[in-house]
Amino acid sequence: MTTDVTDTGVGTIRTGVLGGGFMARVHTAAARAAGAQLAGIATSTPAGSATAARDLGYERAEQDAQALLAASDLDVVHVCTPNATHASLALTAIEAGHHVVCEKPLATRVDDARDLVEAAARRGVVGAVPFVYRYHPMVREARARIARGDLGALLTIDCAYLQDWMLLPGDDDWRTRAASGGDSRAFADIGSHLFDLIEFVAGDPVARLLARTRRVFDRRGAHEVTNEDVAAVLFETESGALGTALVSQMAAGRKNALVVEFHGANESVRFEQERPEELWIGARDSSRVLLRDPATASPDSARLQRMPAGHPMGYQDAFNSFVADVYAAVGGAHPEGLPTFADGLRAAVLTEAVLASAATGQWIEVPR
Ligand code: SOE
Numbered sequence: 001m002t003t004d005v006t007d008t009g010v011g012t013i014r015t016g017v018l019g020g021g022f023m024a025r026v027h028t029a030a031a032r033a034a035g036a037q038l039a040g041i042a043t044s045t046p047a048g049s050a051t052a053a054r055d056l057g058y059e060r061a062e063q064d065a066q067a068l069l070a071a072s073d074l075d076v077v078h079v080c081t082p083n084a085t086h087a088s089l090a091l092t093a094i095e096a097g098h099h100v101v102c103e104k105p106l107a108t109r110v111d112d113a114r115d116l117v118e119a120a121a122r123r124g125v126v127g128a129v130p131f132v133y134r135y136h137p138m139v140r141e142a143r144a145r146i147a148r149g150d151l152g153a154l155l156t157i158d159c160a161y162l163q164d165w166m167l168l169p170g171d172d173d174w175r176t177r178a179a180s181g182g183d184s185r186a187f188a189d190i191g192s193h194l195f196d197l198i199e200f201v202a203g204d205p206v207a208r209l210l211a212r213t214r215r216v217f218d219r220r221g222a223h224e225v226t227n228e229d230v231a232a233v234l235f236e237t238e239s240g241a242l243g244t245a246l247v248s249q250m251a252a253g254r255k256n257a258l259v260v261e262f263h264g265a266n267e268s269v270r271f272e273q274e275r276p277e278e279l280w281i282g283a284r285d286s287s288r289v290l291l292r293d294p295a296t297a298s299p300d301s302a303r304l305q306r307m308p309a310g311h312p313m314g315y316q317d318a319f320n321s322f323v324a325d326v327y328a329a330v331g332g333a334h335p336e337g338l339p340t341f342a343d344g345l346r347a348a349v350l351t352e353a354v355l356a357s358a359a360t361g362q363w364i365e366v367p368r
Contacts, residue, residue: 012035012036012037013031013034013035013036013037013075013076013327013330014036014037014039014073014074014075014076015031015036015037015038015039015074015075015076015077015078016039016040016041016042016062016068016069016071016074016076016077016078016098017031017038017040017041017042017056017058017077017078017080018041018042018043018065018068018069018077018078018079018080018081018089019043019078019079019080019081019103020041020043020044020048020049020051020052020056021080023080023103024041024043024052024056024078024080025056026315026316026319027078027080027101027130027319027323028041028056028057028058029316029319029320030316030319030320030322030323030324031076031078031323032057033320033323033324034320034323034324034327036076036327037059038056038057038058038059039058039059039060039071039073039074040053040058040059040060040061040062040068040071040074041053041056041058041060041061041062041068042061042062042063042064042065042067042068044081046061046063046064049061049062049063049064065081065085065089066092069089069092069093069096069098070096074098075098075099075330076098076099076100076101076126076326076327076330077093077098077099077100077101078100078101078102078103079093079100079101079102079103080103081103082174082175082180082181083103083105083108083175083180083181083182083188084108084179084180084181084182085180086102086103086105086106086107086108087106087107087108087109087112087113087115087116089102090102090106090107090116090127091115091116091119094116094119094120094123094125094127095119095123097123097125098125099125099126099127099326099330100120100125100126100127100128101128101129101130101323101326102116102127102128102129102341102344103129103130104129104130104131104188104189104192104193104344104347105182105184105188105189105192105344105347105348105351106129106341106344106345106347106348107344107348108181108182108183108184108188108348109348110345110348110349110352112348113341113344113345113347113348113349114345116341116344116345117341117342117344117345120341126326126329126330126340127340127341127344128322128326128329128338128339128340128341129339129340129341129343129344129347130319130322130339131192131193131196131197131200131339131343131347132315132318132319132322132339133193133196133197133258133273133318134196134197134200134318134322134337134339135304135317135318135319135321135322135325135337136271136273136276136304136313136318137276137292137297137301137302137304137305137313138271138276138277138278138279138290138292138301139197139200139201139271140297140298140300140301140304140337141279141290141292141297141298141301142201142260142262142269142271142279143200143201143203143300143337144298144300144301145267145269145281145298146201146202146203146262146264146269147203150264150266150267151262151263151264151265151266151267151268151269152264152265152266152267153239153264153265154202154204154237154239154240154241154262154263154264155241155242155263155264155265156241156242156243156262156263157198157202157235157237157241157242157243157244157245157260157261157262157263158243158244158260158261158263159194159197159198159243159244159245159246159259159260159261160194160245160246160247160248160257160258160259161190161191161193161194161245161246161247161248161257161258161259162246162247162248162249162251162254162257163190163248163249163251163254163255163256163257164249164250164251164252164253164254164255165249165255166186166220166229166249166250167249167250167251167252169217169219169220170220170221171220172220172221172223173220175189175227176220176223176225176227177223177224177225177226178226178227181227182227183226183227183355184227184228184351184354184355185227185228185229185249186213186227186228186229186230186231186247186248186249187211187213187228187231187247187351187354187355188227188347188351189249190247190249190258191231191233191245191247191350191351191354192347192350192351193258194245194247194258194260195245195347195350196339196343196346196347197258197260198243198245198260199346200337200339201260201262201271202237202241202262204237204238204239204241205237205238205366205368206235206236206237206238206243206350206366207235207236207237207238207365207366208235208236208363208364208365208366209233209234209235209236209350209353209354209357209363209364209366210233210234210235210357210362210363210364211231211232211233211234211353211354211355211357211358211364212231212232212357212358213228213230213231213232213354213355213358214228214229214230214231215227215228215229216229216230216250217229228358229248229249229250230246230247230248230249230250231245231246231247231248231354231358232244232245232246232247233245233246233247233354241262255274256273256274256315257272257273257274258272258273258274259271259272259273261280261282263282266283267281267282267283268280268281268282268283269281269282270282273315276292276312276313276314276315276318277291277292277312277313278290278291278292279292291309292305292309292313293309294308294309295309300336300337303336304318304321306320306321322338322339325338326338349366349367350366353366
């Protein structure tokens, strides 16, 4: 068998979760896989909490978020609630001394995200944001190859994150309302993952960008929509690489098509989230597809390979590795590439830059 993620070093972690939707289920599976005790859960109603506790296997259902946050027997709280509630819940959790995993966007305003970074540092707790696509072994492989110079100087980046679950006017979700979702929808929800991955893999921050956004439907169901369905972004990195990024939740047939392709002076690499076992290596005369294999992987990639070669890993495996690393960090470890609140703040800065560019039609300098 292959190497597994780090032991937490602090005994059994007691986990609490806020929220009862799809992401709460994914977090719960990852916490269970990491050996945590599933202590408590709270959703938006006491009845919802009771159902979630029963279905997901928590020891107790809390009446509401405040009751869960006040509990003294928790080590880590996972915030999986609607976007606009993240910042205040995460802050309360930090002040109560809990380590926090907060879904993205960490906050819908840059100032709130910055406050959270500072609060976590002051209280000495771990603050993590699940930019989990970093945890695909072939993403780490691409990153290692760029870092050791295989690609040469980075010239261009071609990328997209496409989904179709908001294609029809009747497709509605709390994310479409500014009061619960925030001023940005598509970019904050999935563009944030894409840009996190670009910067993480390239090690080359985006320096400036020009964005155009589009809202296709002004109403969905009975609701007015105020944020975007689609964003198209042109960008330049600090090293001078030029990039294009398309983000849409209305691309018919595309379910979770996150694709990043980096072109260097010598070689290219391409990763597709829906084919996570593969990394395309582009060359002038001998392009090839590298298959995931711990035996030939870089150490950082091998560390995350929970299954031997030929036994496919996917989204939940990446999530499990992320949560295992968070719990290891709670135990004092410093796992390579753990996405923290600082990365959540970075996503908020990029989201604000995209909205500002879309509003003004101008290139925006993205602050470091
Ligand atoms: C819905 O767009 C969603 O669940 C995102 O919120 C997640 O971050 C992404 O990983 C999958 O799609």
